[in-house]
Amino acid sequence: MEINRKSPPSVGPTARTGESSSAKAPKAKALTVRDGFDTQGARPSNFVDRPTGRPTPPGASVPASAFTYGSSNVAVKPGATNKVDPSKEKPKLTGEPIIAVIDGGVDFKHTDLDDAMWTNPGEVAGDGIDNDANGIKDDVHGFNVGDGGGDPFKGDGTDHGTHVAGIIAAEDNGKGNTGIAAGKAKVLSVGGLYDGADLLTNFERSVDYLVKMKTEHGVNIRAANASFGNSYRDAASQERWTAAVQKLADADILLVAATANGNGSNMNNVPDMPANIDLPNVITVASMDRNNDKLARFSSHGDKVVDLAAVGEDVLSTVPGNQWEEMSGTSMATPTVAATAARMFAENPDLTAVQVRDLLIKTVEQDTDLKGKVITGGKLDINAAIDAAKATVEPKPQTPAVATR
Ligand SMILES: [Ca+2]
Ligand SMILES: [Ca+2]
Numbered sequence: 001m002e003i004n005r006k007s008p009p010s011v012g013p014t015a016r017t018g019e020s021s022s023a024k025a026p027k028a029k030a031l032t033v034r035d036g037f038d039t040q041g042a043r044p045s046n047f048v049d050r051p052t053g054r055p056t057p058p059g060a061s062v063p064a065s066a067f068t069y070g071s072s073n074v075a076v077k078p079g080a081t082n083k084v085d086p087s088k089e090k091p092k093l094t095g096e097p098i099i100a101v102i103d104g105g106v107d108f109k110h111t112d113l114d115d116a117m118w119t120n121p122g123e124v125a126g127d128g129i130d131n132d133a134n135g136i137k138d139d140v141h142g143f144n145v146g147d148g149g150g151d152p153f154k155g156d157g158t159d160h161g162t163h164v165a166g167i168i169a170a171e172d173n174g175k176g177n178t179g180i181a182a183g184k185a186k187v188l189s190v191g192g193l194y195d196g197a198d199l200l201t202n203f204e205r206s207v208d209y210l211v212k213m214k215t216e217h218g219v220n221i222r223a224a225n226a227s228f229g230n231s232y233r234d235a236a237s238q239e240r241w242t243a244a245v246q247k248l249a250d251a252d253i254l255l256v257a258a259t260a261n262g263n264g265s266n267m268n269n270v271p272d273m274p275a276n277i278d279l280p281n282v283i284t285v286a287s288m289d290r291n292n293d294k295l296a297r298f299s300s301h302g303d304k305v306v307d308l309a310a311v312g313e314d315v316l317s318t319v320p321g322n323q324w325e326e327m328s329g330t331s332m333a334t335p336t337v338a339a340t341a342a343r344m345f346a347e348n349p350d351l352t353a354v355q356v357r358d359l360l361i362k363t364v365e366q367d368t369d370l371k372g373k374v375i376t377g378g379k380l381d382i383n384a385a386i387d388a389a390k391a392t393v394e395p396k397p398q399t400p401a402v403a404t405r
């Protein structure tokens with residue numbers, strides 16, 4: 001079927017989607033490029049993920065009190081080792097692996113996602129009370145980093161965030177699409193990424209929430225999907241990005257990051273955050289074309305910084321209002337890897353983020369088109385990665401045979 005490409009971008013400037021297309025004519029929810037944006041990054045192909053910066057809109061800053069769990073209050077001081085205090089009893093992590101989607105918020109009422117969302121067991125919905133005392137009222141399915149509230153499904157980029165979530169976990173129900181980790185993982189939505197404050201500040205606050213929920217509330221967060229990014233040339237910002245990703249590492253959370261949609265640009269030696277952060281819990285993803293045959297024309301690459309590629313072109317997934325839509329971009333390739341990681345954690349919950357990253361890398365399928373473009377020279381092999389995770393499971397010790405005589 002010929003897909004009619006729509007020209008208006010449907011995502012925010014720092015999101016890593018290029019274009020959306022739909023045979024179902026979804027309602028136009030294109031984001032407006034707001035005051036303060038540099039639109040020079042807009043290209044004819046509608047890749048608009050390269051703004052030079054995004055100042056906080058006047059009056060839109062989030063009160064510091066909304067982030068009482070924030071970096072100023074975390075137990076670990078900057079520069080100190082970020083290890084969790086061993087004297088504190090760590091909550092036991094159980095249940096399905098949870099993938100955090102840091103993005104525009106997810107439509108958690110979508111019929112294809114409503115059973116795929118993480119639900120905060122410590123929170124009572126809609127009572128205006130922060131029942132679990134984590135600093136956020138009514139954060140039932142995640143929270144909104146843009147306004148500090150408990151409703152992630154607000155603000156810019158909700159079509160993008162909802163699409164990303166569906167690639168991971170849309171239900172296997174005969175409708176729309178089926179997420180790669182359908183029924184095996186839950187999605188926690190950190191919405192509002194493009195609201196309130198700048199991308200870096202919002203990312204730091206997102207990380208603080210996730211780390212707190214995992215280390216203090218026992219929420220089984222295993223990976224965070226980062227279908228966003230930007231170039232940060234100043235050392236201070238680079239240090240902040242790296243410190244935030246280190247906090248994820250210390251909480252054993254994998255960060256799956258999208259490379260840029262730079263139409264073939266080489267990202268080696270580009271201070272692109274968080275994609276190019278060199279930490280062992282970061283895996284960076286480029287996009288293959290729809291046939292999984294070549295690097296997609298819109299994708300950037302870099303054989304020093306991009307680990308692997310995965311299909312990110314014409315991907316059908318959920319968008320708000322019980323709709324489905326095809327979108328393209330490294331934003332769509334990235335959750336494919338995050339979902340595969342979720343499947344691996346489901347196979348063996350004892351695997352660490354670093355181990356899962358290593359297995360994802362070791363099991364890529366080599367592709368001649370990726371030689372010299374990504375570190376591994378390969379593309380995601382979902383089944384091989386899951387099988388490799390399965391193979392790490394220790395066989396259960398045989399119970400001694402009971403004498404039957
Ligand atoms: Ca459902
Ligand atoms: Ca709460």
Ligand SMILES: [Ca+2]
Pocket residue numbers: 123124125126127128129130131137138139
């Ligand atoms: Ca509540």
Ligand SMILES: [Ca+2]
Pocket residue numbers: 112170171172173174175176177178179
């Ligand atoms: Ca479905």
